[in-house]
Amino acid sequence: MQNGKKQYTTIIFDLGAVLIDWNPRYLYNKIFATPAETEHFLGHICTADWNEEQDAGRTLQEATELLVEQHPSYEAQIRAYYGRWKEMLGGPIPESVAILQQLKDSQRYKLYALTNWSSETFPIALVSYPFLQWFDGILVSGREKMRKPQACFYELLLDRYGVNAAEALFIDDNLRNVTAAEACGIESHHFTSPAGLRQILAEKSLLS
Incomplete structure (x- = not known):
């Protein structure tokens, strides 16, 4: 905590229905x-x-x-x-991608993606969406043979990238996955719209 506010070092994104319209x-x-x-x-x-x-x-x-x-x-x-x-x-969700870019450009946070996605179709997304290269790491459920909302999948991300759960924010459109992340000690935001996400990030002083 600094000046009474929680300090964030890491932001974790879901992909489908948050950044990519599938x-x-x-x-x-x-x-x-x-x-x-x-x-x-x-x-x-x-x-x-x-x-x-x-x-x-x-x-x-x-x-x-x-x-x-x-x-x-x-x-x-x-x-x-x-x-x-x-x-x-359906393509990228432009307003969400703009938020991701702003977070990346700030150079204040580590950015990761935690996605439920087949290992066989994910390479298509990597080619189709250059912004996926902006992440410091991506965990794909099909590669890891585990998926949200299993606790082991969240814990794998924390362990593999040395993420402090107390300094992270997780963003997902599926409330089930949000609840599971919070059970692992990761503060989470239930994504319903880019505008709602931007408002939450601004309230937490993660975006100006």
């Missing part, structure tokens, strides 16, 4: 005739729980074949999930 609906709204069909498919076939297993290290091929066997009538749509995965990327 949504499988961008693809499946082109494949299916109606939004209702898209929602049924994503809610019952290629579900979030299924996708998280790839984030945790399961191969894309194994995941795809598993669902094709379970739902053969949807084979073409299932294979499109990773066959046309790039079409799920």
Whole structure:
């Protein structure tokens, strides 16, 4: 604490829906005739729980074949999930990237990313988004074979990069992941918009 304010040395970002706009609906709204069909498919076939297993290290091929066997009538749509995965990327979230750049330019903080992402698709993001090179380190769940909200994933980042949890701020759009980070002693912000993030950072004197 200095002048009654907490001192921050480290800011940890989630990537998807914070800095990068990713949504499988961008693809499946082109494949299916109606939004209702898209929602049924994503809610019952290629579900979030299924996708998280790839984030945790399961191969894309194994995941795809598993669902094709379970739902053969949807084979073409299932294979499109990773066959046309790039079409799920909506691009960077400009206002959030501007915040990241301002933090980087200040040279006051170490910047890390902690992301649930398949190791097989993450290289596409690295090529597509040059701002990912601004981070001092990135932990990708698919590479580490662990994912948020598992405590071991947060602890791995703290240990690998020598981060003091008491001096860090974690930013994630998933409240489940925010709660898990706080349980590991990392102060966290539930991201809902770039404007909200900028306001919080300004209140904490992390941004002017």
